[in-house]
Every structure is written in C-alpha cells, then in structure tokens.
Amino acid sequence: MPRLQIGVIKNALLYPYGPNYKDRSTPKADDGASPQIPISEHFYFYGKRYQSLYVNNNGVVSFDKPVSQFTPDPFPVTDGRAFVAPFWADVDNRIKGEVYYRQSQDEGLLRRVTADINTYFPKEKFTATWAFVATWDQVAFYGSLSSKVNTFQVVLASDGELSFVVMNYQDIQWISGQASGGDALTGLEGTPAQAGFNSGDADNYFNIPGSWTPSIINISSMSNIMDPGRWVFEVDVFAVPNGCVYKANFLPSNAIFWSELACEEKCQCMSNSPRVMCQARSCSADEVCQSVSWYHECKPFHRLEYYRVEGEMLRTASAAAHIRRLRMAVYGQDIVVIPNSPEAVMINGIKTLLPVVLLGGKVRVHQSGFSVKIVTDLGIEVSSSGNQYVEIAIPASYHNATCGLCGTLNANSDDEFMAPNGSFLASATLFAKSWQVQGKPDSPV
Incomplete structure (x- = not known):
C-alpha cells in the first residue's frame, strides 16, 4: 500500500512540521486565516507585548487582527497592523499546498531553537520556553496555471522577555498572484512579494533585501547569517546578527556607504555593535556619486567594472x-x-x-x-x-580593454592572439591553450 507522509522535514534548514507534529492547517480559502490563537508565552515585538496571533494564508503572521490583503504594500504600513511577513503575497491553498502551524513547548524543539539562537546571538544567553512554527508547504499562487509552488517557514521563539524570529526559505518559485498583476503561467511580474517586519507605525519596520522587487525571487539564496535561505532577527528590540540596520535596510558588518543622493555623508556599519556611524564626507575630485540599490557610493570616473x-x-x-x-x-x-x-x-x-x-x-x-x-x-x-x-x-x-579568446577589440587585428602574459602567439591553437583555466574536471566552472 502507498504510504502517506504526514510529518515532514524537507531538509536541515526547516524545523519539523506537518500533522505528525500536531500541526493544524489554515482553511482552504482565498485570503483565509487561522482562528485567533492565544499564545502561552508573552511575545514582545518592537517593545510591545502580544498574547495572540493569526496565521494568514498570504504569507503573514499577524498580531491582534488577521491580514486578508493579498497584494502587499511596501513597508512601513502605518495603519496600526503589526505583523511578521516571511513572504507576503497572494497564496491560494485551494489550488495546491497547505499552511501548517503550531505552538509548542516540546523539549526537543526548544533545545534546537535555543541552540540556533545562541549560535547567531552568542551574547544573549537565550533559553527558549516557547516556540511557534508556521509553514507554507508547496503553496500555489492565486490564478495559477502552472505547477510553480513556494515552501517557506517562520519560527517565533520567546523566553518571556527576549523574542526572536527565524525565517526559512526552502524553495521560492513565484513572487505574485494574478490578481496582483502576476503572470498566470510564471508567477512573476506584477507587484512582487514583501518580506520583513511591520510594527504598524512609520519608524519601526524592516525590509529583507529585494522586497517588493523582482529580486525577491532570490530570497532562498540569501541570508543575514551566512546560511542561504535562513534569516534570523531579535524582535523585542529589533536587532540583526552580523550587521546592522539603517533606515530599515540590512547592512553587513563594516559596510561603507553614502546615505544620500549628493554623497555628502559617509557611513559605516560598525563591526563591534549594531550601530551605523556617519560623518560629513564627500566624494574626492576624481570620483562620482552613484546610486547602488537604496544607498550611494563614490566611484572613480571612467572605471570599468571587472x-x-x-x-x-x-x-x-x-x-x-x-x-x-x-x-x-x-x-x-x-x-x-x-x-x-x-x-x-x-x-x-x-x-x-x-x-x-x-x-x-x-x-x-x-x-x-x-x-x-x-x-x-x-x-x-x-x-x-x-x-x-x-x-x-x-x-x-x-573596446581596447578586453583580453581573452574574444581578442582585444581595438580594431587592430595584429594583436588578437595575445596571451595572458602579454606575449603574442603565432597560432590559434597556442593562443587557445594559453587561456585555458586549470581545474578539477568535476568542479563547478
């Protein structure tokens, strides 16, 4: 007889989930949500204490009230709604997939959560007394005419005072539903998913890089802890490991950037604290201020990117x-x-x-x-x-700045067979061999 898989551990990234772990499921409903879930431990989020939450089909765990909105807004959303958004987009679990959730004080789960948090925040000395696991397992998007599905997870953990959130992304194949302008065959285009945190006011929020842009499709290959597909945060008073937050954006330790359009304030994410230090400093005479994502950099004039x-x-x-x-x-x-x-x-x-x-x-x-x-x-x-x-x-x-098998691109055919050491070779065979890269046959290129 065929076996039914009712408890799931897809890989080491995800915490165990499924009915075998006493998970419940949200209703099979468009823009649906779980009932209000009273939680057995205080969970502090941006300094405010919460004692209940909702698991929303559209990739959100919210406090106090459900979130039925299917097209995400960019953060901050300042209407008072407080929520954690591992992947806010238009999920339709009527087509395919399950949204599982459970709160737990299982000793095995708490030991694993405790060990993970203390690895990422070694100064906190945290011991989890409560955890909440919500998993969107192979969920489709609204209006889908494809087989593309997403699997991701969020874990909330608390000791009654300190609160942490772990977001795990196993497989992200779509970023928007058809009602959000997405393509029914690809799950792309339209208004892309938003990921991060929203406290309900204008000051306390966080955007995971790529949110509300097509780049969010790559969230499972990124991380703030050097573990692709996992993002970890302290949320009682918001903090991130291995970096800092500036204007709700994550920066790795020691990152240097200019904070505004004119490049007149140079900032650095400090390696020994979560602070960003800024001072008046403009670009030098031989540099130009250029936009890079949400920040700016001073780059040399006429510099060619390698x-x-x-x-x-x-x-x-x-x-x-x-x-x-x-x-x-x-x-x-x-x-x-x-x-x-x-x-x-x-x-x-x-x-x-x-x-x-x-x-x-x-x-x-x-x-x-x-x-x-x-x-x-x-x-x-x-x-x-x-x-x-x-x-x-x-x-x-x-042109005139290239080398390799494509030649020099300088309109001079006499120097096309130039080797890496700058010498000129007599034959195409010798020229090709000179640009061979040595490596193991089975290693990635």
Missing part, C-alpha cells in the same frame, strides 16, 4: 567537444549556465529558477527563445544556445 566569462569544455571519444558549463563573474556574482538545462542556473552556488534578477536589476538572467541570456547594466550580454554556441556582446566602453 567581468569574466569562462566555458568548461567536455570532450568524449564518441562526440565533438562541447560546452559543459558557462560561467560569468560580474559585480561579485557567480552565474553558471548549464546548456540544455534552460529552466535554472546556479547563482553563487545555489540552484535558482529562471528568470533571475540580481542587485536590483543590475544583472538579469532569463530565457530568450532557445537561449539563456545574461544581461548586465554595463551593456555586456552573454547568450548561450545549446552546448556549441556562445555569443558575447561588448559595448564600446570596453
């Missing part, structure tokens, strides 16, 4: 050599395209479904016909079609 494109070739006795993997490094991102596998790419070692939007749109990866295309705001585009063909488009600004 990029690199590599191909891993595979040769067999029965077939001609072909491209096994194509890799592009740009803006600190590592993008690997596997020919003939057009649905996904590897982003910084994490498998990610197409399309992908990185760094607020500075890099985009999408399928175009039979090709997978990497498009950058530098004007550089890389297109891979099958395992035999790669096309690289280079803008004029990079």
Whole structure:
C-alpha cells in the first residue's frame, strides 16, 4: 500500500512540521486565516507585548487582527497592523499546498531553537520556553496555471522577555498572484512579494533585501547569517546578527556607504555593535556619486567594472567537444549556465529558477527563445544556445580593454592572439591553450 507522509522535514534548514507534529492547517480559502490563537508565552515585538496571533494564508503572521490583503504594500504600513511577513503575497491553498502551524513547548524543539539562537546571538544567553512554527508547504499562487509552488517557514521563539524570529526559505518559485498583476503561467511580474517586519507605525519596520522587487525571487539564496535561505532577527528590540540596520535596510558588518543622493555623508556599519556611524564626507575630485540599490557610493570616473566569462569544455571519444558549463563573474556574482538545462542556473552556488534578477536589476538572467541570456547594466550580454554556441556582446566602453579568446577589440587585428602574459602567439591553437583555466574536471566552472 502507498504510504502517506504526514510529518515532514524537507531538509536541515526547516524545523519539523506537518500533522505528525500536531500541526493544524489554515482553511482552504482565498485570503483565509487561522482562528485567533492565544499564545502561552508573552511575545514582545518592537517593545510591545502580544498574547495572540493569526496565521494568514498570504504569507503573514499577524498580531491582534488577521491580514486578508493579498497584494502587499511596501513597508512601513502605518495603519496600526503589526505583523511578521516571511513572504507576503497572494497564496491560494485551494489550488495546491497547505499552511501548517503550531505552538509548542516540546523539549526537543526548544533545545534546537535555543541552540540556533545562541549560535547567531552568542551574547544573549537565550533559553527558549516557547516556540511557534508556521509553514507554507508547496503553496500555489492565486490564478495559477502552472505547477510553480513556494515552501517557506517562520519560527517565533520567546523566553518571556527576549523574542526572536527565524525565517526559512526552502524553495521560492513565484513572487505574485494574478490578481496582483502576476503572470498566470510564471508567477512573476506584477507587484512582487514583501518580506520583513511591520510594527504598524512609520519608524519601526524592516525590509529583507529585494522586497517588493523582482529580486525577491532570490530570497532562498540569501541570508543575514551566512546560511542561504535562513534569516534570523531579535524582535523585542529589533536587532540583526552580523550587521546592522539603517533606515530599515540590512547592512553587513563594516559596510561603507553614502546615505544620500549628493554623497555628502559617509557611513559605516560598525563591526563591534549594531550601530551605523556617519560623518560629513564627500566624494574626492576624481570620483562620482552613484546610486547602488537604496544607498550611494563614490566611484572613480571612467572605471570599468571587472567581468569574466569562462566555458568548461567536455570532450568524449564518441562526440565533438562541447560546452559543459558557462560561467560569468560580474559585480561579485557567480552565474553558471548549464546548456540544455534552460529552466535554472546556479547563482553563487545555489540552484535558482529562471528568470533571475540580481542587485536590483543590475544583472538579469532569463530565457530568450532557445537561449539563456545574461544581461548586465554595463551593456555586456552573454547568450548561450545549446552546448556549441556562445555569443558575447561588448559595448564600446570596453573596446581596447578586453583580453581573452574574444581578442582585444581595438580594431587592430595584429594583436588578437595575445596571451595572458602579454606575449603574442603565432597560432590559434597556442593562443587557445594559453587561456585555458586549470581545474578539477568535476568542479563547478
């Protein structure tokens, strides 16, 4: 007889969930929610104590009142609603998926939560006495005509005074429902999901990077604790590990940025405290102020951004050599395209479904016909079609500043066969061998 799986542990990232762990499920309803859930331990959120909550189908755990709104607003939402939003978007569990929840004082669960929190916040000496686990398991989006589903989880933990939230993202395949302008076949476009925290006022809120933008599709490959797919926060008095918060945005430790459009105030996230220190400092005479996501940086004039494109070739006795993997490094991102596998790419070692939007749109990866295309705001585009063909488009600004198998792009055909050491080679064979990258055959490109 077939076996029914009623208790689920998808991977080490997620805490156990499902009916086997005495989870309940929210109703199968459009924009539905659980009944009001009285909680057995005080939970402090931005300094206010709460004693009940709701699990809302649309990716929200709220305090005092349910949240039926299906199209998310950007934070802050200042109408008094206080809630934790692991992935606020238009879920429809009538089509597919379950929304599970439970509060627990199980010793095994509390030990695991305690160990995790103390790893991320070693100075707190926290011992969990209560935990609440809500899991959106393989949920579809409203109006879906595809098989795309999301699986994510939020865990609230308290010792009666300190409160923490852990958000886990196993698999995010869509970002918006059809009623929010999303595409019924892809779950993309429209108004993207919002993730983070909202206290109900204008001052106390937090946006997980990429929220309310297409980049939120990559949330399962990001983290504030160096563990892709997991985000951890203290929320009684809001704090984040390994960084700080400036104007509701997360910054890693030691990050340096300029806070406003004119680049007249230079700020740094301090390594030994959650504070941001700012002082009057403008760009130097040979620098220009440029926008980078929500902050600004001083960058040298005429500076060309470094990029690199590599191909891993595979040769067999029965077939001609072909491209096994194509890799592009740009803006600190590592993008690997596997020919003939057009649905996904590897982003910084994490498998990610197409399309992908990185760094607020500075890099985009999408399928175009039979090709997978990497498009950058530098004007550089890389297109891979099958395992035999790669096309690289280079803008004029990079002419006379390139090297490699594409040549120098300086309108001088005499120096095209230039080796990495600057010498010129006599044959195409020697030239190609000089640009070989040594590595293990089975290692990622």
